Amino acid sequence: MRHKETKPADLQAICIVSLVCAVLFAGIAVTVLSESVLLPGGDERMRGLPVLLVASLILLMLFCDRLCVVSIRSHEQTVALVAMACAVLLSVCAGVAASCVEPCAQPIAAAVFLSSSCVCLNMSLMTVCIDQPVLNGVISACFAVSLLLxxxxxxxxxxxxxxxxxxxxxxxxxxxxxxxxxxIVVHVPDRYLVQWRAYMTRRWTVRGGIPEEARVLTQVDIREDMQTFQARYATGFVLCLALLVLPYAALVAFCDFHRMYDAVGFLVLTAALFLFLTLKPRRSGRPFERYCMRLSAVMVMAMACVRAWGFMTTENMRLLGVCAIGLIGVLLVYAIPVQKGGFHSLVLSRAGDALCFLSMMVTPVAAFFAAGALQYIRGL
Structure with missing residues (x-):
């Protein structure tokens, strides 16, 4: 009996599922290790495990880098992108595990420092090994964000x-x-000769040997640049959204609600973030961006409600909180199909734009107070 041959598409699917499972297991292992070592009452005998885990994660990261390079050479872009994403996530996990090797007074800041260092080193290595428009955009976005962190x-x-x-x-x-x-992402490359009239009429020209040799750009000329811009924008969007939700979770966990300025700043920050993430998708033409932002809005409101749950003493207040969460969820679900084409009323559309811009401007100020920066300045 002859065995059925495995198709290349099946091999790609198996490879992608294997990479995702490896990242999930790495994330679970790092989470359990962090809770066992860093939390009060943690087992001191677990101190030797992070070294082995860091070495394993670094080997997995290098394997993903190698798989990414091989996939690009064999023109398997999907596998290469998944391998690149897994390499970044494994770098983050390796940095978090490395922060558990020795006790530190600031474990979260040390974990951010080591994780961003691992990502920077990995992206620097991949910049030399890869010369492909889409992956170059992903690498540049990840490197810029990790360097700032x-x-x-x-x-x-x-x-x-x-x-x-x-x-x-x-x-x-x-x-x-x-x-x-x-x-930030889209810019005009240096090899493009852009004039105001040509820009307004979307007639792009490229500089030739002499001005008479200038010609109109075609889709072939700008294809690689557009691929790089789109990949950089998509990666930057995902990273910015993650860096909105994760620091907010840290503020939820560590905010001092017994101080008036911190509590008011946190409430204003929650309302501003929720408004921004709910109204911003109206201006986006991609369903992926709209759904990600609205999902982030639900996560922000859910974290705020979970934090406020501990301050509710009576059963009526808790019932009111549950009803509020349900009402917000119903409104968001209703807003997904209704706001797909924007508000039908011009007044409501302009009001939505104003609220979105106002929430974006208020968020940094509210984060300043919620983070306890005022108390820090007073203590200087």
Whole structure:
């Protein structure tokens, strides 16, 4: 009996599932290790395990890098992108595991520092090994974000700052970058000769040997640049959105609600983030961006409600909180099909734009107060 041959598409699917499972197991292992070592009452005998785990994660990261290079040479772009994403996630896991090797007064800041360092080193290595438009865009976006996180976490460790200040600064920078992402990512390459009239009429020309040899650009000329811009924009969008939700989770966990300025700042930050992530998708033409933003809005409101649950003493207040969460979920589900083409009323559309812009401007100020920066300045 002859065995059925495995198709290349099946091999790609198996490879992708294997990579995703490896990252999931690595994330679970790092999470369990962090809770066992860093939390109060952790087992001191677990201190030797991070070294072995870091070595294993680095080997897996190098394997993903190698698979990415091989996949690009064999023109398997999907596998290469998944391998690149897994390499970045494994770098982050390796940095978190490395922060558990020795006890530290600021474990979260140390984990951010080591994770961003691993990602920077990995992206620097991949920049030399890969010359492909899409992956170049992904690598440049990951390198830029990890480098900024490296600098911020370094300043936090050197100045012995509170982790809330790090979270507030990252959140404020992430929402500003998300708002200005198209202007940050898309730029005119130096080899393009762009004039004002040609730009307004979308007639792009490229500089030739002499001006008479200039010609109109075709889709073939700009194809690689557009691939790089789109990959950089998509990667930057995902990273900015992650850097909105994760620092907010840190503020939820460490915010001092017994201080008036911190509590008010946190409430304003929650409302501003929810408004921004709910109204911003109206201006996006991609379903992936709209659904990711609205999912992030639900996560922000859910984390805030879970945190407020501990301050509710009576059963009526808890019932009111459950009803509020349900109402918000129903409104968001209803808003997904209704806001697909925007508001039908011009007044409501302009009001939505104004609220979105106002929430974006208020968020950095609210993060400043929620992170306890005012108390830090008073203590200087």
């Amino acid at each position: 490296l600098l911020v976490s370094t300043g936090t460790l050197m100045c012995s700052l509170d982790v809330r200040l790090l979270a507030g600064l990252v959140l404020a920078a992430a929402i500003c970058c998300l708002q200005m992402l198209p202007n």
